Amino acid sequence: xxxxxxxxxxxxxxxxxxxxxxxxxxxxxxxxxxxxxxxxxxxxxxxxxxxxxxxxxxxxxxxxxxxxxxxxxxxxxxxxxxxxxxxxxxxxxxxxxxxxxxxxxxxxxxxxxxxxxxxxxxxxxxxxxxxxxxxxxxxxxxxxxxxxxxxxxxxxxxxxxxxxxxxxxxxxxxxxxxxxxxxxxxxxxxxxxxxxxxxxxxxxxxxxxxxxxxxxxxxxxxxxxxxxxxxxxxxxxxxxxxxxxxxxxxxxxxxxxxxxxxxxxxxxxxxxxxxxxxxxxxxxxxxxxxxxxxxxxxxxxxxxxxxxxxxxxxxxxxxxxxxxxxxxxxxxxxxxxxxxxxxxxxxxxxxxxxxxxxxxxxxxxxxxxxxxxxxxxxxxxxxxxxxxxxxxxxxxxxxxxxxxxxxxxxxxxxxxxxxxxxxx
Amino acid sequence: xxxxxxxxxxxxxxxxxxxxxxxxxxxxxxxxxxxxxxxxxxxxxxxxxxxxxxxxxxxxxxxxxxxxxxxxxxxxxxxxxxxxxxxxxxxxxxxxxxxxxxxxxxxxxxxxxxxxxxxxxxxxxxxxxxxxxxxxxxxxxxxxxxxxxxxxxxxxxxxxxxxxxxxxxxxxxxxxxxxxxxxxxxxxxxxxxxxxxxxxxxxxxxxxxxxxxxxxxxxxxxxxxxxxxxxxxxxxxxxxxxxxxxxxxxxxxxxxxxxxxxxxxxxxxxxxxxxxxxxxxxxxxxxxxxxxxxxxxxxxxxxxxxxxxxxxxxxx
Numbered sequence: 001x002x003x004x005x006x007x008x009x010x011x012x013x014x015x016x017x018x019x020x021x022x023x024x025x026x027x028x029x030x031x032x033x034x035x036x037x038x039x040x041x042x043x044x045x046x047x048x049x050x051x052x053x054x055x056x057x058x059x060x061x062x063x064x065x066x067x068x069x070x071x072x073x074x075x076x077x078x079x080x081x082x083x084x085x086x087x088x089x090x091x092x093x094x095x096x097x098x099x100x101x102x103x104x105x106x107x108x109x110x111x112x113x114x115x116x117x118x119x120x121x122x123x124x125x126x127x128x129x130x131x132x133x134x135x136x137x138x139x140x141x142x143x144x145x146x147x148x149x150x151x152x153x154x155x156x157x158x159x160x161x162x163x164x165x166x167x168x169x170x171x172x173x174x175x176x177x178x179x180x181x182x183x184x185x186x187x188x189x190x191x192x193x194x195x196x197x198x199x200x201x202x203x204x205x206x207x208x209x210x211x212x213x214x215x216x217x218x219x220x221x222x223x224x225x226x227x228x229x230x231x232x233x234x235x236x237x238x239x240x241x242x243x244x245x246x247x248x249x250x251x252x253x254x255x256x257x258x259x260x261x262x263x264x265x266x267x268x269x270x271x272x273x274x275x276x277x278x279x280x281x282x283x284x285x286x287x288x289x290x291x292x293x294x295x296x297x298x299x300x301x302x303x304x305x306x307x308x309x310x311x312x313x314x315x316x317x318x319x320x321x322x323x324x325x326x327x328x329x330x331x332x333x334x335x336x337x338x339x340x341x342x343x344x345x346x347x348x349x350x351x352x353x354x355x356x357x358x359x360x361x362x363x364x365x366x367x368x369x370x371x372x373x374x375x376x377x378x379x380x381x382x383x384x385x386x387x388x389x390x391x392x393x394x395x396x397x398x399x400x401x402x403x404x405x406x407x408x409x410x411x412x413x414x415x416x417x418x419x420x421x422x423x424x
Numbered sequence: 425x426x427x428x429x430x431x432x433x434x435x436x437x438x439x440x441x442x443x444x445x446x447x448x449x450x451x452x453x454x455x456x457x458x459x460x461x462x463x464x465x466x467x468x469x470x471x472x473x474x475x476x477x478x479x480x481x482x483x484x485x486x487x488x489x490x491x492x493x494x495x496x497x498x499x500x501x502x503x504x505x506x507x508x509x510x511x512x513x514x515x516x517x518x519x520x521x522x523x524x525x526x527x528x529x530x531x532x533x534x535x536x537x538x539x540x541x542x543x544x545x546x547x548x549x550x551x552x553x554x555x556x557x558x559x560x561x562x563x564x565x566x567x568x569x570x571x572x573x574x575x576x577x578x579x580x581x582x583x584x585x586x587x588x589x590x591x592x593x594x595x596x597x598x599x600x601x602x603x604x605x606x607x608x609x610x611x612x613x614x615x616x617x618x619x620x621x622x623x624x625x626x627x628x629x630x631x632x633x634x635x636x637x638x639x640x641x642x643x644x645x646x647x648x649x650x651x652x653x654x655x656x657x658x659x660x661x662x663x664x665x666x667x668x669x670x671x672x673x674x675x676x677x678x679x680x681x682x683x684x685x686x687x688x689x690x691x692x693x694x695x696x697x698x699x700x701x702x703x704x705x706x707x708x709x710x711x712x713x714x715x716x717x718x719x720x721x722x723x724x725x726x727x728x729x730x731x732x733x734x735x736x737x738x739x740x
Contacts, residue, residue, distance in 0.1 A: 021665060022679040031710055032679040036701075053716060055678050056704040060694050070682045323699075324683035351683070 006043045008339065012068055012354045013037055015340075019069030019106045019352065030054050038063055067324045067351035068340070071106040073099065077344030079331045083124045083145075086335040089342050090131055091350050092119030098133045098143065103340070103352065110148040114141055121163045125170040130187065132173050134161030140175045142187055152190035156183060163205045167212040172229070174215050176203030182217045184229060194232040198225060205247045209254040214271070216257050218245030224259045226271060236274035240267060247289045251296040256313070258299050260287030266301050268313065278316050282309065293334045293355070300341050300355075302329030308343045308353065322353050426483075428469050430457030436471045438483065448486040452479060459501045463508035468525065470511050472499030478513050480525060490528035494521055501543045505550040510567070512553050514541030520555045522567055532570040536563055542582060547608075548589040554608075556582030562596050564608065574611045578604065584626045588633035593650060595636050597624030603638045605650060615651045619688040620644065635692065647693030658705070660689050668703065677710050678703065 016037060022028035034047055035054040040063050048054070075095035082089055088109065089101040098112035098119055117136035124131055124145065131143040140154040140161045159178030166173055172193070173185045182196035182203055201220030208215055208229065215227040224238040224245050243263030250257055250271060257269040266280040266287055285305035292299055292313065299311040308329055310320040327347030334341055334355060341353040425441035436450035436457055455474035462469055462483065469481040478492035478499055497516035504511055510531065511523040520534035520541055539559035546553055546567065553565040558581045564574035580600035587594050587608060594606040603617040603624055622641035629636055629650075636648040651658055659671040668677045668686075680686055684701035687694050694700045709716040 020679060020681070021667065025676075028679060031677075031708075035678065035703075036680055036684070053707060053709040055708040055710065056706075057680070057701060058704075059684070059699065059701050060696065061699040064699065066681050067683050072682075324681075349682070 002042075005041070008356060009039060009041055009043050011339070015068045015104055015352065016066075018104050019071075023105070036066070038066075065320060065322050065324075065353065067322070067353050069106050069352040070324070071101055071350040071352075073348050073350060076327075076346045076348055077330060077350055078118065078120050079122045080342045080344035080350055081123055081331075081333050082335045082340070082342055083128045084126050084336050085128060086337055086340065088124070088128070088145075089350060089352070090122045090124055091344055092122040092133055092135075093344075093348075094118045096135075098122055098131060100131070100145070100148075101350065103335075103342075110145075112143050112148050112150070114143075114150045114153075115139070117160075120161065123165050125166045125187075126168050127170055130166070130170060132164045132166055132187075134164040134175055134177075136160040138177070140164050140173060140185070142173065142190070152187070154183075154185050154190055154192070156192050156195075157181070159202070162203060165207045167208045167229070168210045169212060172208070172212065174206045174208055174229070176206035176217055176219075178202040180219075182206055182215065182227065184215070184232070194229075196227050196232050196234070198234050198237075199223070201244070204245060205249075207249050209250045209271070210252050211254055214250070214254065216248045216250060216271070218248035218259055218261075220244045222261075222263075224248050224257065224269070226257070226274070236271075238267075238269050238274055238276070240276045240279075241265065243286070246287060247291075249291050251292045251313075252294050253296060256292070256296065258290045258292055258313075260290035260301055262286040266290055266299060266311065268299070278313075280311050280316050280318075288329060289331045291333050293338045294336055295338060298334075298338070298355075300332045300334060302332035302343055304328045306345070306347075308332055308341060308351075310341070310355065324351050324353075325349065426462070426466075428460045428462055428483075430460040430471055430473075432456035434473070434475075436460055436469065436481070438469070438486070450481050450486050450488070452488050452491075453477070455498075458499060461503050463504045463525075464506050465508050468504070468508060470502045470504060472502035472513055472515075474498040476515075478502055478511065478523065480511070480528070490525070492521075492523050492528055492530070494530045494533075495519065500541060503545050505546040505567075506548055507550055510546070510550065512544045512546055512555075512567070514544035514555050514557075516540045518557075520544055520553060520565065522553065522570075532567070534563075534565045534570050534572070536572045536575075537561070543585040545585055545587055547587050547591045549591065552587070552591070554585050554587050554594055556585035556596055558582070562594060562606065564594070564611075574608075576606050576611050576613070583624060586628050586636075588629045588650075589631060590633055593629070593633060595627045595629060597627040597638055597640075599623045601640065601642070603627055603636065603646075603648065605636070615690070617648050617688075617690055619646055619691060637693075642696075644694055644696035644698075646687075646691055646695075648690045649692055651690060658690055660705075662686055675710075677705065 017033040022032035030051050031054050036057045075093040077091050077093045079092040087103050089103050091099050096115045100110035115135040115137050119133050119135050121134040131145045134140045138157050142152040157177040157179050161175050161177050163176040176182050180199050184194040199219040199221050203219050205218040215229050218224045222241045226236040241261040241263050243261045245259050245261050247260040257271045260266050264282050268278040282303050285303040287301050289302035299313050301309045306325045308322040325345040327345045329343050329345050331344040341355045344350050427439045427441050430436050434453045438448040453473040453475050457471050457473045459472040469483050471479050476495045480490040495515040499513050499515050501514040514520050518537045522532040537557040537559050539557050541555050541557045543556040553567045556562045560578045562576040580598045582596050584597035594608045596604050601620040605615045606613050620640040620642050624638050624640045626639040639645050660668050663669050666682050667679050687700040687702045
């Protein structure tokens with residue numbers, strides 16, 4: 001695991017450097033990036049020992065979590081999201097634009113113009129080809145992510161569109177609005193398929209379950225509701241919050257729902273029974289945004305006290321409090337591989353964080369036989385292992401989570417055939 | 425190790441610095457105690473009070489030895505000379521007075537300030553007295569003759585003064601939130617240390633005179649490196665782009681992340697609730713010398729240990 005940790009930190013450091021103004025000048029890889037890279041790890045200490053004459057940077061709080069990257073937009077950021085491959089970030093802001101950023105350099109790649117008021121919500125389709133946005137101009141729009149061309153304008157809502165989300169196959173969009181309705185749209189035709197009514201207040205947040213069968217919505221009426229996506233029937237009403245529900249999301253397996261509220265709590269619910277499973281207290285701060293990591297082990301929340309918090313989804317323990325923003329954090333999201341968090345703030349900046357918490361640096365448990373061969377993926381994010389238990393397993397290099405198990409081999413991997421596992 | 429404290433409850437207290445236990449309570453003052461100090465040998469305590477008196481106490485027993493009378497208003501500041509034979513006091517009555525500890529006799533009255541004297545100190549050799557006043561000036565006096573030697577004019581109330589032990593530097597803490605360093609012999613202001621955001625109440629030199637510590641109404645304690653002539657790295661500016669640039673604006677020394685609130689130049693320490701990042705270039709190779717920042721283990725001995733006497737390398 002030492003190696004995986006080093007690789008993870010190296011990847012973080014690479015992002016930290018390439019995403020900073022220091023990247024314009026090679027010496028500043030050492031003089032600026034390394035000098036301000038303060039991790040209490042062997043790797044960091046070793047690097048600094050090699051460069052003993054770089055400036056000395058210390059912090060009064062000791063080791064602090066600095067964002068790996070800070071992208072300055074010229075307007076308050078209302079929404080952020082990663083593309084599914086983690087290479088791009090999309091943001092929506094008060095300047096009416098949807099902007100697409102390179103997730104490793106912070107360079108603006110696209111500016112999508114069309115909305116005539118504040119953009120409240122943005123989303124990438126899972127194949128990365130489409131972007132959806134919702135705006136105070138009462139419309140939701142669909143954009144071609146590569147060309148930046150507006151493909152469809154979804155008209156119908158009679159109030160601001162506060163939230164949009166794609167179904168995982170990319171054929172539907174769900175939108176929530178201040179007109180109290182949730183609507184489902186066909187992406188290719190732009191036709192409104194369903195109108196989900198029941199909430200007695202503005203809708204703040206909507207999301208699809210990953211199988212596309214259900215929709216969850218969070219509302220100013222203090223409730224979250226689960227809907228059948230195809231029939232529009234309300235399946236469950238999640239009651240418990242004592243303030244406006246600002247943000248909702250499904251876990252990737254559809255079992256859990258997480259909700260964030262102005263009542264200072266993050267709550268986890270059983271999606272099928274509607275039973276509240278856990279309450280995470282965000283102290284004195286309103287919660288603006290919540291999301292599950294893809295493996296559902298962690299929850300990230302964006303709070304009005306300018307912090308981004310990472311929680312253990314099962315124990316409810318706060319794993320990290322990331323302070324870097326100077327204003328309310330409006331939107332947070334995990335990258336698909338779970339290594340990064342992106343956050344957008346009132347303070348006109350988008351920040352990218354290392355999502356690893358140290359806690360999840362587990363052994364790669366799973367193999368039931370000797371592990372004969374291991375290899376890294378070329379980008380260092382995954383590890384593949386072959387074992388005498390006749391399986392090949394793929395792991396997330398930074399979290400240690402098993403991503404795939406390929407069983408079916410009938411002969412044992414031999415140590416001398418180490419080359420027989422390879423990741424492309 | 426003991427600490428002595430004076431309070432607006434009219435008492436002086438002595439504490440064990442390591443355990444925090446109160447050792448003695450010295451009673452006698454009839455108004456709040458504004459200033460206290462130990463003699464260098466640790467046997468005496470002096471206190472100045474708003475009852476217009478200065479009192480000398482035996483540190484071990486807490487017995488009052490002398491009551492020094494003469495000031496006609498509050499005594500704001502008191503200090504011992506290094507040899508523990510004399511006391512200097514500064515008062516609301518605009519005067520500075522020097523006293524003989526043994527006899528309690530007033531040796532000199534130093535007149536000149538036109539407002540409250542807020543702070544006084546002896547030079548290390550005891551020949552000079554320095555005082556700070558609400559007339560915006562710091563004054564240096566001959567402790568024996570009482571003659572004013574220098575007037576260091578400022579623009580705001582002086583709340584605290586200190587003189588380095590070698591007598592070459594004076595530091596003052598001002599109500600305008602600045603800490604100012606002066607050349608004691610010429611009276612020239614060498615540097616304004618900016619960083620505090622509210623009135624600076626207390627300043628002191630480290631014993632080697634290389635560092636200054638200051639305390640402020642902004643709820644922070646800050647440590648500063650005393651600026652040296654010819655050390656360009658200590659002075660820098662933080663540009664909007666979050667680059668630290670040389671004071672002349674020519675060189676980009678270093679980039680720091682936006683999320684870091686950076687302590688101002690010369691700072692080496694901040695004790696504060698709000699977090700700060702601190703950079704130090706003293707031993708670093710920046711500018712054109714950057715290639716030497718790499719010191720692989722195998723030739724570190726050849727290149728020399730960073731601590732070896734070549735501090736403050738200037739490279740542009």
